[in-house]
Amino acid sequence: MQRFVNDPSMAVEDMLVGFLKSHGDLVEGTENPRVLKSRTAPVKGRVGIVTGGGSGHKPAFIGYLGRNLVDAVAVGEIFSSPTAKAFYDAFAAADGGAGVACLYGNYAGDNMNVKMARELAEEDGIRVMTVVANDDVPSAPKGEEKKRRGVAGEIFMWKAGGAKAALGGSLEEVIAAAQKAVDNTRSVGVGLTPCTIPAVGKPNFAIEPGTMEVGIGHHGEPGIAVTDLTSADEVAKSMVDIVLPDLPFKEGDEVAVLLSGLGATPVMELYILYGRMAALLEEKGLTIHRSYVGNYFTSLEMMGATLTVMKLDDELKELIDFEAESMGLTQFGR
Amino acid sequence: MNSFANRDGAVVVREMIRVIGENRAYLSEIDGAIGDGDHGVNMDKGFSLCLSRVDWETADFTTAMKTLSRILLMEIGGSMGPIYGTFFDQIAKGAKDRERIDGSAFSAMLGSAASEIEKLGGAVRGDKTLLDSLLPAVEAFDASFEETGDFAKALTALQAAAEEGRESTRDMVARVGRASRLGERSRGVLDAGATSCCLLLNSMAESVKELLKEE
Numbered sequence: 001m002q003r004f005v006n007d008p009s010m011a012v013e014d015m016l017v018g019f020l021k022s023h024g025d026l027v028e029g030t031e032n033p034r035v036l037k038s039r040t041a042p043v044k045g046r047v048g049i050v051t052g053g054g055s056g057h058k059p060a061f062i063g064y065l066g067r068n069l070v071d072a073v074a075v076g077e078i079f080s081s082p083t084a085k086a087f088y089d090a091f092a093a094a095d096g097g098a099g100v101a102c103l104y105g106n107y108a109g110d111n112m113n114v115k116m117a118r119e120l121a122e123e124d125g126i127r128v129m130t131v132v133a134n135d136d137v138p139s140a141p142k143g144e145e146k147k148r149r150g151v152a153g154e155i156f157m158w159k160a161g162g163a164k165a166a167l168g169g170s171l172e173e174v175i176a177a178a179q180k181a182v183d184n185t186r187s188v189g190v191g192l193t194p195c196t197i198p199a200v201g202k203p204n205f206a207i208e209p210g211t212m213e214v215g216i217g218h219h220g221e222p223g224i225a226v227t228d229l230t231s232a233d234e235v236a237k238s239m240v241d242i243v244l245p246d247l248p249f250k251e252g253d254e255v256a257v258l259l260s261g262l263g264a265t266p267v268m269e270l271y272i273l274y275g276r277m278a279a280l281l282e283e284k285g286l287t288i289h290r291s292y293v294g295n296y297f298t299s300l301e302m303m304g305a306t307l308t309v310m311k312l313d314d315e316l317k318e319l320i321d322f323e324a325e326s327m328g329l330t331q332f333g334r
Numbered sequence: 335m336n337s338f339a340n341r342d343g344a345v346v347v348r349e350m351i352r353v354i355g356e357n358r359a360y361l362s363e364i365d366g367a368i369g370d371g372d373h374g375v376n377m378d379k380g381f382s383l384c385l386s387r388v389d390w391e392t393a394d395f396t397t398a399m400k401t402l403s404r405i406l407l408m409e410i411g412g413s414m415g416p417i418y419g420t421f422f423d424q425i426a427k428g429a430k431d432r433e434r435i436d437g438s439a440f441s442a443m444l445g446s447a448a449s450e451i452e453k454l455g456g457a458v459r460g461d462k463t464l465l466d467s468l469l470p471a472v473e474a475f476d477a478s479f480e481e482t483g484d485f486a487k488a489l490t491a492l493q494a495a496a497e498e499g500r501e502s503t504r505d506m507v508a509r510v511g512r513a514s515r516l517g518e519r520s521r522g523v524l525d526a527g528a529t530s531c532c533l534l535l536n537s538m539a540e541s542v543k544e545l546l547k548e549e
Contacts, residue, residue, distance in 0.1 A: 009375070054412075076411050079370050083411035108511040109413035112454055116407070116416055147514075197372060200362065204371040219370055222516055 001201060003301075008198035012055045012077060019062060023327050027065045032089040034075045034082060036062050038326075041071035041094050047165040047174045048072065048094025050102045050128075051158060052087055053110055054079040056197070057218065059328030060297045064155065066326030069162040070103075074113075078197050078300070079219045081109030087117030091126050099127035099171035103157050103178050105150025106134045129171055131178040133157050135187040135308060137246045138215025138224045151218050152260045152297035152306045153185035155329065156320065163322035177319060184311040186249075188242040190235060191216035191223070191262065191304035214238060218262065218299040218306065232269065236276035239307045244284060249311055251285030256320050258291070258308040263298035265305055270294065273305060281309070290320060296328060336485045337436035338545035340429060343395025344388065346541040347402055353537040354381040354530070361533075365526035368513040373414065373526040380410040380418075395435065399426035413455075413511060414527065417464065418534075420454055421447045437485040440542070444472045455510065462506040462513065462520065464527035471496035471535050486546050489539040500524060500532040 005011050013033070020029055020036070027036050042048055051061050052074025064070045071094035074082035091100045102118070104110050111132070118128045134145055135153025150157075161178035169177065191213045194203035205220050207213050212235065215223030229235075249255065259274050261267060274293045281288060289312055297306065312320065323333035354361075354377050361374030384402045393401070399422050407419030428443030429435055448468050457463045474495030479488035503525035508514040513525070 009379075077372075077376065080372060080376060080412035081415075083408055083415055085408040086411065108455065109411065109416070112413060112416040113411060115454070197370065199375055200366070200371045204366040204369075219512070221512065222519060 001196060001198065003196075003198055005198045008201070011198045012075065015055070016075065026325065026327060027062065030072075030089060030093050032086060034086040035072060035089045035093055036065060036075065037072040037090075037093040038065045038067065038070065040067050042096035044096045045098050046096045047098045047169065047171050048091070048096055048100040049158065049162050049165055049174070050074070050087070050090045050094045050100050051104050051154070052076065052082045052090060053105055053107070054081060054219070056300045057297055059295070060154065063328030064158050064326050066324065066330075068166040068322060068324040069326045069329065070158050078199070081107060081113050084113040084116035084120065087114050088120045091117060091121045091128055092124075095126050099129065101161050101165070101171060101174045101178060102128055102130045103154070103161050104130070104132060105154050106132045106147075107149060127171060129175045131157060131161070131175055131182055133182050135182065135185045136217065137186050137188050137242055139217060139221070142246060149217055149221070151187045151189060152258055152308045153182065153187045153310070155258060155296055156185050156256065156308065156310045157181045159322075159324065159329070160316060160319040162324065163319040166322065177315065181310060181316060181319070184247065184316065185308060186243045186246050187306055187308040188214070188239050189216045189218060189223070189262065189304060189306040190214050190239060191220070191302055192229065193264065193301075193303040194220055195263065195300035195302040197300070212304075215242070216304060218297065218302075220299065220302065232272045233276045236273045237280060239273075239305075240277055240280045243307055243309050247311060249284070249286060249309060253285075254287045254289045254312045254317065255281065256290045256292075256310045256312060257281065257288055258296060259293045260296040260306045260308070261294065261298060262302040262304040262306065263295065264301040264303045267294055270305060277307060289317060292329070335546055336483075337434040338542060339434055340396055340432055341394045342545055342548075343429075343435065344390060344393040344398040345545070346395060346538055347384065347388070347398035348390060349541045350402075350534055350537045351381045351385050353533050354378055357530075357533055361526055361530055364524050364529050367523040368508065368516055368520045369526055370512065373530065376410060376412050376414055377418075377530055380406045380415065383409065396426050396429040396432075399429065414530075416454060417451055417527070420450050424450050437479045437483070437488055440485070441472075441476050441479055444475060448472050457510045460506060461509040462503050462525045462528070463510060464525070464531035466503050466506065466525065467496045467499035467528040467531040467535070470499040486543050489543055493536050493539045496532045496535040500528045503528040
């Protein structure tokens, strides 16, 4: 294993040490070593934004802690849900008295732990409402959207929810905005190589050289098809062709686009893909209002990329354009 | 005897810790076929923490079960933390304030453990989860105990049904959890949760049978 680790079972702990040292201007630890919070949180009277999930997706999830984004994060083992206790402590860390919006991805473990944490929080008088991201198109057929997992589209959900909270939205309004972001967002992933959890020591799936797995999940969940690895332009087209018909996105729509690497793909190649994707979207009559290209939501050292497209209306445009400051995403207002 | 003393029962938990430790690699290997291969690692992490947290000199059945439950719920996470945490929490609750645990108390504990897990995860029988081992095991225990009134015999029936249930997952397609993303590709291998559940039920049954013999 060509990896920088000490004791592989302590990889998450060791990573958190470095993260806190490096980004102490934005984030801080809490009493629970598996809960990090934004330095700006909680703000009295403002809805708190909480997320959480397994580790191995840097900058997600802790990289989105910061101003007008996420207030507290529950940190899990690699690819494994945080505990109910961590979610509960994150709710407490984010609560400014106006309730907490827990915005997370659709995975069995996260669903259970959030459910238990929410019951604990309610006993303590903290109001918690949830939005569950399910943007990954290939993970379940149309009509069964509730079964789909959440992937990089979660970033748009946090962005919308965080901005709405910063604008003074009530818990119901923040939840509605985050849900609207999810409902208008679709994603697809393509994997070129597998990834290895350090404590396991070997990849638990394979992608043969010369092939690619279309629809792969960002823990390596198998996709819908294994095909020959073709040119970047052709890969770009097949990804766009999966995402656009599902919502569907139509001529005249304004969109935000996020193309994230899965960890080991050179950013240069993401731009090669993006150039073609942008051209294809424009050919279909879509207007790209904002785009993000880089490693926004990764899967350890997997090679591959996730394309995420969100359809915008005036409200979502305002929220996506709202200024924000975090390790993973910093932008100035427009 | 047809019951065991709560104060002697911590050994049931200590044996489960040993069994999970011995099967750490096996469980991860099964999980690796259709999951991400960390089931044995995560289970062993929680169970071995329990080994050092319980005072085995003084702990009774209730305390040991409660400690195990708290560790899984508070420190393990994933899917298995809440599921097994809930399982052992229900067993601890059912044993609370009981000096002796007999077949009907054991039946009630298992029954509430199974129904709380069903509520939590939303899975049903046939979804290729630990319920496919747990539910038949609970039913077999109840049926046998009702018929014979013999705690030990009912435990033997539970063991056989748990194993049969575990084997039944081999031919199932996963409908919940991470393996469900595989669809048909999840057929042909055992479910890791059903496998660990069967190991735990077997271990509990063996330990309790020993306790019943001793008295």
